[in-house]
Amino acid sequence: MTSSRFVPRAAFCAGLLVPALCLAHVGNDSGGHHGAAVAGFMHPFTGLDHLAAMLALGVWSALTARRVWLAPLVFAATLAVGALIGLGGSTGFWLPSVEPMIAASLLVLGLLLATGAKLPALGGAAIAAVFALFHGAAHGQELAGHGALAAVAGMVVATALLHSAGIGLGLALKQRSVWLPRAAGAAVALFGVTLLAPLA
Secondary structure, three states: OOHHHHHHHHHHHHHOOHHHHHOOOOOOHHHHHHHHHHHHHHHHHOOHHHHHHHHHHHHHHHHHOOOOOHHHHHHHHHHHHHHHHHHOHHHOOOOOOHHHHHHHHHHHHHHHHHHOOOOOHHHHHHHHHHHHHHHHHHHHHHHEOEOHHHHHHHHHHHHHHHHHHHHHHHHHHHOOOOHHHHHHHHHHHHHHHHHHHHHO
16 A cells, blocks of 8 residues: 555544544543543544644645645654643743744745745754644643643644644645645635734
């Protein structure tokens, strides 16, 4: 089986697990590490801004990058760092302008997808890393009170799943449609603008 066929099928199969995980009691501290991991796993699915950014990055990588997994992997790794920063906010170290940067990530990723822009591998990875740091910080702040490491681990797994779904979708569309990914990118960029406007 070729990779172009395997990735969409793998993403689809992994997606089938999501409804079962949704039935877990998210946010219930009595679940210990398991409850924290589930809460962390569900968190990227609870915000449309995070969801759109992660899917957009996966689709854009599939359509334009030679190393399809590089930017998503860098995003997931840096997301974990940002989440730990967010969880440790009581230490006095925090990131400024988290919400504007999340909105900006939607605008930039949406434009990259809408235009089909191809960047050097390190350039795409650097953009992913910068935005992931702020997405992670937002997640970390909201997950405070759960088991930190388990929650972050669950969040990273969910992020990888969303990236995989985006990559699978991008590979499926690559041979079938030129305009659909561009329209989706324009929608994500417009979403970013609507989030930025009140913050300006």
